Structure formats: C-alpha cells, structure tokens
Amino acid sequence: ATPIGLLVGTGRGAQLGILIRGPQVLEDTRKIDTVLLDKTGTITEGTLAVTSVSPAAGFDRSELLGWAGAAESGSEHPIAAAIVTAARAEGAVDEASSFTSAPGGGVRAAVGARTVVVGRAGWLTENGVTLTEAHLTDLATAQQGGTTSIMVAVDGAFAGLINLTDTVKQSSAGAIAELKRLGLRPVLLTGDNTAVARQVAATVGIAAEDVYADVLPEGKVQTVRDLQARGRVVAMVGDGVNDAPALAQADLGVAMGSGTDVAIEAADLTIMGNDLHQVVQSIELSRKTLGTIK
Ligand code: ADP
Ligand code: MG
Numbered sequence: 001a002t003p004i005g006l007l008v009g010t011g012r013g014a015q016l017g018i019l020i021r022g023p024q025v026l027e028d029t030r031k032i033d034t035v036l037l038d039k040t041g042t043i044t045e046g047t048l049a050v051t052s053v054s055p056a057a058g059f060d061r062s063e064l065l066g067w068a069g070a071a072e073s074g075s076e077h078p079i080a081a082a083i084v085t086a087a088r089a090e091g092a093v094d095e096a097s098s099f100t101s102a103p104g105g106g107v108r109a110a111v112g113a114r115t116v117v118v119g120r121a122g123w124l125t126e127n128g129v130t131l132t133e134a135h136l137t138d139l140a141t142a143q144q145g146g147t148t149s150i151m152v153a154v155d156g157a158f159a160g161l162i163n164l165t166d167t168v169k170q171s172s173a174g175a176i177a178e179l180k181r182l183g184l185r186p187v188l189l190t191g192d193n194t195a196v197a198r199q200v201a202a203t204v205g206i207a208a209e210d211v212y213a214d215v216l217p218e219g220k221v222q223t224v225r226d227l228q229a230r231g232r233v234v235a236m237v238g239d240g241v242n243d244a245p246a247l248a249q250a251d252l253g254v255a256m257g258s259g260t261d262v263a264i265e266a267a268d269l270t271i272m273g274n275d276l277h278q279v280v281q282s283i284e285l286s287r288k289t290l291g292t293i294k
Pocket of ligand 2: 038039040041042238239240243
C-alpha cells in the first residue's frame with residue numbers, strides 16, 4: 001500500500017477504537033497466522049470474585065481472609081482486587097507494610113507483626129514456606145473444581161486456600177470463531193492453572209492442544225519465541241504487567257485498553273473497547289488497507 005493508504009488505514013482504525021502505533025503496524029498485522037490470547041482480562045472479564053476460603057487446621061476463615069486482604073491491598077492484580085473486596089465485606093482490613101510483589105507469582109507483606117505471603121505454590125516456597133504433599137493435593141483438588149486457587153502462608157506456615165472465579169466475556173467466543181474464519185489459529189496463554197485454562201478454552205472454542213497454562217511471565221515470552229522459531233507469525237493479546245515482555249516479542253503486540261500502562265506501552269496496537277472483535281477488525285482493516293481483500 002502507499003504511505004497515504006496506510007495513514008488512511010490508521011485513521012480508520014482510530015475511528016474503530018483501535019489505536020495503531022505507526023503505519024508499519026498494519027503491514028505486520030496482515031502477516032499474522034497465530035493469535036496468542038492471555039486469559040485473565042483478555043478472554044475473561046478479569047473481574048474475579050472469591051467463591052470460597054479453605055483455612056488450614058488452626059486458622060480461622062475470616063482472620064485468614066483479613067490477612068490476605070491486607071497483604072493484597074498493595075497489588076493491582078485482579079486476584080488482589082477480589083481478595084480485598086471479600087476481606088472488606090467481613091470487616092476492616094489492616095494496613096500492610098514492606099509490600100513486595102512478583103508478577104505471575106503473588107505478594108508478600110507485613111501485616112501487624114505477621115508476615116503474610118499470598119500466591120502460587122512456587123512463590124510461597126521461594127519465600128521459605130514448606131509445602132507438604134497434602135497441601136499440594138488440596139491445591140490440585142481445588143483447581144480441578146475449576147477455580148483459580150491461591151495459597152496463603154502466615155509466618156512461614158501454610159494457612160489455607162482462597163478460591164476465585166472469573167467470567168468469560170460474552171463477546172469472546174464469537175470473536176474467536178471469527179479469527180478462525182479468517183484462517184488464524186487462536187492459542188490460550190495463561191499463568192493460571194491448567195484446569196481453569198482448559199475450561200475457558202472449551203467455552204470459547206480454543207483446542208485443548210492450543211492451551212498453555214501455568215506459564216510464568218518469562219515463559220510467556222518463551223512461548224512466543226518457540227512459535228516464531230516454528231515459522232509462525234504471532235500476535236499476542238494481553239493486558240497485564242506479566243504480558244508486556246511477550247507483547248514486545250510478538251510480531252504484533254495487542255493491548256487491551258483496560259490494561260496496565262506497561263502492557264499498553266509494549267504494544268503495537270491498543271484496542272479501546274476491550275472486546276476481542278476489535279482484534280478481528282484490526283486484521284480485516286490491515287487486509288483491506290493492503291489490498292488483500294476489497
Ligand atoms: P494471567 O496469565 O492469567 O493473567 P498472571 O501471570 O497474572 O495470570 O498470574 C498467574 C498466577 O500467579 C495467578 O493465577 C496466581 O496464582 C498468581 N498471582 C499473580 N499475582 C497474584 C497476586 N497479586 N496475588 C495472588 N496470586 C497472584
Ligand atoms: Mg491478563
């Protein structure tokens with residue numbers, strides 16, 4: 001296409017709520033054959049809710065939720081927001097200090113005199129918490145129930161599980177069907193557990209073999225690289241801090257407008273309506289602009 005044609009395409013994108021970083025992006029978009037989709041906040045609403053709390057022996061449910069809520073108040077992760085909301089619903093949440101967080105891992109903070117660690121099993125063990133087979137079995141059992149289940153430890157001891165659920169966006173299944181109709185292969189990429197990932201994939205029409213779950217942020221970039229090494233031209237759609245390196249590595253990085261600033265900065269294209277149909281529109285726009293379809 002002519003430079004003018006590309007600029008017109010970029011302007012048309014803006015009208016559709018698709019912010020395109022530069023004219024070249026439309027050329028890159030046309031070549032895409034694989035679309036990696038983050039789960040939380042991209043395919044799903046990213047508004048989680050706590051469905052149950054399972055305190056370990058010797059811990060009180062409400063106290064556990066309070067400590068976890070305090071520790072999570074410094075995090076902007078959707079899991080954190082849900083835990084803080086659930087904790088507040090049961091009473092005042094203490095202030096936390098010495099807050100630390102690991103993208104794709106969890107948080108740690110001091111709550112009063114206690115050290116509270118919340119997140120994945122690996123994040124707890126990194127913080128010196130000993131997890132037994134029984135704890136890991138409890139986690140696996142909870143996850144098989146289809147929840148995003150996270151672990152809580154207090155002063156180095158496992159204190160219980162918090163189970164959460166998210167809702168798939170109403171538009172996701174239709175948009176993913178459209179992507180397939182355009183000849184693109186949708187792939188699900190998430191830091192969440194395999195059971196939840198498979199359930200969401202089945203709901204929106206992504207094949208089980210195209211589900212990559214339990215992937216840490218470095219793993220997301222590596223997955224993009226692996227697919228590229230196999231000759232695939234990859235778009236990555238995401239919203240989180242944990243998605244940013246993969247957005248930068250992808251042939252086309254797409255951020256959700258509701259996403260974190262870090263994701264938007266790393267992306268080539270930002271969709272303002274947070275609806276995956278806009279990813280479809282971006283691809284159609286690039287094909288039209290570059291004359292592949294009229
Ligand atoms: P996704 O790929 O679904 O956006 P993330 O990479 O952000 O997920 O997180 C992966 C996993 O890491 C979560 O499912 C959770 O177990 C854990 N995690 C990340 N951030 C937090 C947090 N603030 N509190 C508790 N757990 C967290
Ligand atoms: Mg996300």
